[in-house]
Amino acid sequence: MYGCRVIQKAIEVVDLDQQKNMVAELDGHVMRCVRDQNGNHVIQKCIECVPEDVIQFIISTFYGQVVMLSTHPYGCRVIQRVLEHCHDPETQQIMMDEILQSVCLLAQDQYGNYVAQHVLEHGKPVERSTIIKKLTGQIVQMSQQKFASNVIEKCLAFGDPIERQILINEILGSDDENEPLQVMMKDQFANYVVQKVLETCDDSQRELILTRIKLHLNALKKYTYGKHIVARVEKLVAAGGIEEDRRWFMEAMQAHAVDVVKRMREITMVMRTPEEVLEAQGVTPSDIEGMLDELHEHVEAIDMANDLHSVGGLVPLLGYLRNSNASIRGKAAEVVSTVVQNNPRSQQLVMEASGFEPLLLNFTSDPDITVRTKALGAISCLIRNYKAGTTAFRLANPYSGLRDALSSNNTRFQRKALNLIQYLVQENSSDCSVIAELGFPRLMIHLASSDDLEVREAALGGLLELARDGTAGNNIISTEKDQLSQLLQNRIDDIRSMSPDDLRAAREERQLVDSLWSICYNEPSVLRKEGLVVLSGEESFEMPPDVAGRFFEPPLRAWAAKAPPSNEGSGLANRAKKETPLRIGSVSSLSENSRDGHTGS
Known part of the structure; x- marks a missing residue:
């Protein structure tokens, strides 16, 4: 590791004759070095610092293997250095021919996509155009692929206006076809391509795209990745949109909020309806699961999660944790997880509505392993960074349940238990x-x-x-x-x-x-x-040195450091020792102390 750094520095500073002698030592070992996590840096340094005619034997080793090297974690870096520093026309032609023949493959590869992006950003116009032509006709599919989506973004950023128009036309589809754009806006990778379109297109193109987006704005707000598009549109409209666009956007957002609250009220009415009445009306467990799926999407926004309590939906949702159908119990636990995640207000509301008890019961004794897993996930979200919840969990003594989770064969159940155990020991060393x-x-x-x-x-x-x-x-x-x-x-x-x-x-x-x-x-x-x-x-995982910590000490710590010694000075320590201990025993119910601890916090 350190030896390769010495070699790299030497190649930088020695004269040409010494460079030739050093480079000659690599003959017969080039491919081995390229594939090595340290050796590849030496090859890169040779390409950067040594005259092209001296390292021609290195470059010629790559002929016929450019695509293979481009898809290698170290080889892709070496190929990029060749494209940057080797200007011999024959070398450039050979390398580029191999790359352009395999554009689609490289674009979708976790390392090859970097080579394709490099050509788009730094290559000649004709090379850029060739890549765009090769990808045309499959822009939507490529945009939905993790690595290729980055290449499509580069096509939009570095293509000429005519090429950009071709790409945008493909994304928009025909006049009566919104499907490509609609699919892309909801996709975890393609939504970034749509954002890049909005960023790089001209005013007339942007107006056309916004017109299409308007048709789906309310629906997009319901999807995790669609929200990214809504945020980008909001930013564009706020920054440079005309008054009409701003008014349209605000009205659409207002209408969406009203629409969601109205829908949450309707769902609440269904959740309040007795199970036998719903059955008599032909409502199936599958229908209820679908309804909970919709509610799940609505409460992803913290405001809507808190509004669930306002419209009276929180208590009936918690009631579904006791439903006779395992799928409904599991789905309800998923919704509760989202409602309380990173949301102190909803954490408090769920605890006050006695939502912890059915979650604990489902976690420790439900016959369905999936329900137990989802209940544990909901408990983890409910108590995390919420003192009353953490205290209630400790008092409930759920450690036999955690032991069961660790002993199970369900990896998801194991992971959730392990993560919760780690949180608990970080929170309280006792x-x-x-x-x-x-x-x-x-x-x-x-x-x-x-x-x-x-x-x-x-x-x-x-x-x-x-x-x-x-x-x-x-x-x-x-x-x-x-x-x-x-x-x-x-x-x-x-x-x-x-x-x-x-x-x-x-x-x-x-x-x-x-x-x-x-x-x-x-x-x-x-x-x-x-x-x-x-x-x-x-990057190293190591924490940087604390050069400012002493200037930002918590007040109690700073006070304690300056306080004079006293026989009574151990009061804080004594109180710390009185932290709620772990209790070993039944997990069937919470003690009254847990409720007292909650109301007192």
């Missing part, structure tokens, strides 16, 4: 000892070897939090010494044998394994020694 005593670390060690990457990361994250706690950490390291050592060694071996793509995907896991090893054994892991914790091109 939980570390209790969780350690209950045998959770052994389950977490087992899950840290899961085939599911997210489960592994969540388990490692929880173990790391426990290990950082002095008492609990020492206990785990001593009692689970052999299992922990075997786990870390296995994870290190697996990481060292990963392909470059898998290695990048496991970025968080690499960091967690290294940190856990350092805490357990007081030394850097093999991963750090081999440069596998932070790969080339990645």
Whole structure:
């Protein structure tokens, strides 16, 4: 890792004769270096700093393999350097011919798309036009693909006016066909292409596009990605739109808000209707699920989530958590999750409406694993960063339920339990000892070897939090010494044998394994020694030094630092020790203390 930096610097500063001698050493090893996470930087530096005729043997090695290299995590960088620094007409022609013959493939590749974007941004007009022509006819499909959507954005940004018009026409469809634009505006990737169209088109094109968007504005507000288009339109209208456009937009937004509130009232009326009455009217469980799906979309906006209580819909929604149909119970838990997520007002309203009890019951004892999983997700959203909710959860003593989740075969259930455990120990260090005593670390060690990457990361994250706690950490390291050592060694071996793509995907896991090893054994892991914790091109996970913390200390901490010593000075510490302890026992009901704790907060 460090040796390659020395070589790069030497290539920059030595004279031409020395450059020739150094470059000659690469003969026969070019492709091996290109594919190496350190060696590729040396090849790039040669292309940047050494005369073209001296490195021709390097360039000619790429002939016939340009597409393969363009789809490689390191090779794609090397190809871009060749396009930037090699001006020999023959070299340019050979490289460009291979690229242009495989434009569609490269555009959709996670690394190849960077090469296609590079040609669009820095290439000759004829090369740019060739790429756009190759993609014309499949703009909508390409826009919906994660990597190709970036290439389409570059086509719009760097194409000439005629080419841009062709692309826009394809996106708009015919006069009686709104489908392409409609589909793109709701898509997680294509919506960014539509935003780029609005950003790059001329006034007449923008007017036409806005006219089309007006037809779907209310519907777009219901979709997660459609909201991005609405926000962009709002910005455009506010910045430079004429008064008529501004008035239209405000009226449309107002109408949408009124329409949603009206619809939420209608849904509330249905939720309040007794189940037997709905059955008599021919309403099926599937109909109710569809209604809850619609409500789910409406409450994604925090204002609408809070309005659910205002229109009387929150209590009947919580009632669905006790419905006899498992799918309805699960769907209701999903809606509750969205209502309370990052929403202190709705967290409080749900707790006051006794919504915690049915969620807890569903999590700990529902016969349907999907319902248990969704209920746990809702509980996690309900208590996160909300003291009354966290206190109620601890008093309910749901740890047997968490143990069941960790012992299950459902990876989603496992992940949610692990993430919640990690939150709890971060929130209150006294939980570390209790969780350690209950045998959770052994389950977490087992899950840290899961085939599911997210489960592994969540388990490692929880173990790391426990290990950082002095008492609990020492206990785990001593009692689970052999299992922990075997786990870390296995994870290190697996990481060292990963392909470059898998290695990048496991970025968080690499960091967690290294940190856990350092805490357990007081030394850097093999991963750090081999440069596998932070790969080339990645930012370090390490926290920057705290150079300003002392100037922004919390008032109590600053006061305590300056306060004179006193026999009574430990009052705060004594109060801290009286934090609600974890309780081991029945999870069937909440104690009265939990309600008192809530109303007092």
